[in-house]
Each structure stands twice: as C-alpha cells, then as structure tokens.
Amino acid sequence: MTTTLIILVIAAVFVGALxxxxxxxxxxxxxxxxxxxxxxxxxxxxxxxxxxxxxxxVFTVSTSWQYVDRAILIRLAIMTLIGIPAGLLLVxxxxxxxxxxxxxxxxxxxxxxxxxxxxLTEKNQRQLLNEPFWAIPFGFAAGMLGxxxxxxxxxxxxxxxxxxxxxxxxxxxxxxHFLISGLLVVIGQAIGGLWTKDLxxxxxxxxxxIVIATLLGFFIHRRIPSHKFERYVFGLIILLGTVxxxxxx
Numbered sequence: 001m002t003t004t005l006i007i008l009v010i011a012a013v014f015v016g017a018l019x020x021x022x023x024x025x026x027x028x029x030x031x032x033x034x035x036x037x038x039x040x041x042x043x044x045x046x047x048x049x050x051x052x053x054x055x056x057x058v059f060t061v062s063t064s065w066q067y068v069d070r071a072i073l074i075r076l077a078i079m080t081l082i083g084i085p086a087g088l089l090l091v092x093x094x095x096x097x098x099x100x101x102x103x104x105x106x107x108x109x110x111x112x113x114x115x116x117x118x119x120l121t122e123k124n125q126r127q128l129l130n131e132p133f134w135a136i137p138f139g140f141a142a143g144m145l146g147x148x149x150x151x152x153x154x155x156x157x158x159x160x161x162x163x164x165x166x167x168x169x170x171x172x173x174x175x176x177h178f179l180i181s182g183l184l185v186v187i188g189q190a191i192g193g194l195w196t197k198d199l200x201x202x203x204x205x206x207x208x209x210i211v212i213a214t215l216l217g218f219f220i221h222r223r224i225p226s227h228k229f230e231r232y233v234f235g236l237i238i239l240l241g242t243v244x245x246x247x248x249x
Contacts, residue, residue, distance in 0.1 A: 001040075001198065008038055009202050013052050014209040019233065020056045021217025024171045025157050025178075026233070027053055028150040029107055033240035036100060037247075043194040044202065046091065049150040050189055051203050052210055054182035059214045061179045067172030073180070075135035076142065076156065080181040083143025088192040091148045100248040103149055107241025110154060114234040117161060129162045142177070146185040147192070153178055 016031030028049050035045035091099065138159040146152025156177050160170050189195065 001201075005038060005040070006202070006205060009035065009040065009048070010206045010209050012038070013048065013202075013206040014213045016049065017052055017056050017210045017213035018217050018220075020053065020178075021060060021214040022220045023233075024174045025153045027056065028152075029110060029154070029237050030233070032103065032150060033107060033237075033244055036103065036244060040198065040202075041196055042099065043091075044196045044198050046148075046150055047186075047189050047194045047196065047199050048202050048206070050146075050182065050186045051199070052206060053150060053152075053178060054186050055207070055210050056214055057175060057178035057182050059211075061175040064168070064172035064175050067169045068176045069169070069173060071132075072135050073173065073176055075132065076139040076177055077180045077184070079136050079139025080143035080146065080152065080177075081184050083140035083145075084147040084184060084188040086140075087144040087147030087149075088188055088194075090144070091194070092192065097248055099148075100244055104241040104244030104248065106149070106151070107237050107244065111234045111238035111241060113158075114237075115231060129159065134159065142181055143184070146181055147188045150185070152181040152185055 012031045012034035015034065016027035019025075019030045020027035031049050031052070032045065035049070036042070038045075094102075138155045141155040142152045145154060153174060156174060160173060165173065
C-alpha cells in the first residue's frame with residue numbers, strides 16, 4: 001500500500017467525518033463512493049467507514065442525549081439488529097459490480113430526494129408516520145443498509161424528516177441511533193468476516209483526522225447556516241453516484 005493511497009484514504013475518511021459532525025449525518029454517502037474509487041478492498045472500505053462512524057458517534061452523542069425519544073430508539077435498535085444479517089448476506093454473496101451499481105443508484109436517488117425535500121415539505125407540512133409501527137421497517141432498513149453500505153443513518157434521516165422532528169430532537173435521535181446501530185453494525189461486520197488485514201492500519205492512521213474533523217465540524221455547525229451548504233453536498237453525492245454507475249457499466 002503506497003503512501004499516496006493511504007493519504008487519499010485518510011482524506012476520504014476526513015471529509016465524511018466532517019460531514020457527519022457538521023450536519024449530523026451523511027459520512028457514508030460521502031466517504032464510501034470516494035473509497036470505492038480507490039484501489040482498496042470493498043470490505044476494507046465498508047469496515048473502515050463503520051469504525052469511523054462509530055468513533056464520531058461516541059464523540060457527539062453526549063451533547064444531545066437529552067433530546068432522545070427512548071421508546072422510538074429502542075424499536076429502531078431492535079429492528080436494526082434484525083436487519084444486519086440481510087445486509088451481510090447482500091455484501092458477501094452479491095457481485096462487486098452489483099454492489100457498485102446499487103450504491104451509485106442509491107446515491108443518486110438519495111441526493112435527488114435531499115435536494116427536493118425542502119420543496120416537498122413546503123407543499124405538505126403535516127406530520128407523517130406517527131404510528132409506532134413505522135419504526136420497524138425503517139429500523140430494518142437501517143440494519144441492512146448499515147452492514148452492507150454503512151448507510152445505517154439514511155433510513156432514520158428519512159424517517160425523522162417525515163415525522164418532522166424539530167432540529168434538536170432530530171440531531172439527538174440521529175446521534176443516539178448512530179451510536180447503537182454503529183456498534184451493532186461494526187460487530188456484525190466483524191462476525192461476517194468483513195474485517196481485513198489493512199483495516200486497523202488505515203483506521204489507526206485515520207483516527208487523528210477523525211478527531212480533527214469532529215472538532216472542525218462543531219465549529220462549522222455553529223457558524224455557517226447548514227442549508228446553504230447542503231445543496232452543494234447533495235449535488236456532489238449525485239455526481240459521485242453517477243460516476244460509480246458509469247464506471248461500473
């Protein structure tokens with residue numbers, strides 16, 4: 001593994017951690033496509049972002065625990081645990097081409113949704129998915145997408161948006177869910193054989209960058225209106241998803 005490759009991996013992890021600490025979510029949709037474009041094993045990339053996301057969650061959850069709805073969090077956590085094996089089966093037995101194309105298409109759909117979200121909420125201001133049942137499919141999707149792509153936060157982001165959580169509760173629920181689901185996903189990845197010999201070397205080298213990104217993200221979050229920056233980020237997500245699909249085909 002060359003020095004240039006290690007620097008590029010650390011840079012990808014740094015950008016993802018900065019995204020998470022600034023906006024509360026999104027490190028996987030930034031870091032995963034960047035790592036997928038580098039010549040490292042897919043399992044290494046998946047496990048590295050899993051460990052990085054768990055590390056950021058540990059640093060941030062203490063500031064927002066008071067806003068957590070524990071009943072919803074428990075339902076999400078239980079279903080996340082149940083969904084993890086489905087994601088492990090997907091990443092273990094599906095072809096790399098299928099995973100890359102699926103990841104690219106998911107990024108494109110997620111980016112388009114995120115850009116269109118403000119217009120959708122302006123037209124429909126009512127709260128959706130109020131029944132406790134809805135935590136079940138979103139929690140299962142979080143477990144499956146988390147163990148397969150480290151996208152365990154995306155279903156909860158969609159769920160929280162549709163329930164119209166206020167910003168403090170939204171951020172608190174996300175960080176608490178990331179901590180619990182991230183721990184479950186990392187354990188599942190280890191048991192599922194996704195850990196590789198390069199994982200801990202890359203994680204150890206990336207750890208200082210993760211800490212710096214977390215502190216810098218707190219600074220940016222307090223001083224820059226996030227909605228002005230989000231459109232650029234989600235536009236980049238769409239672009240990276242397109243690159244993944246085109247390069248895979």
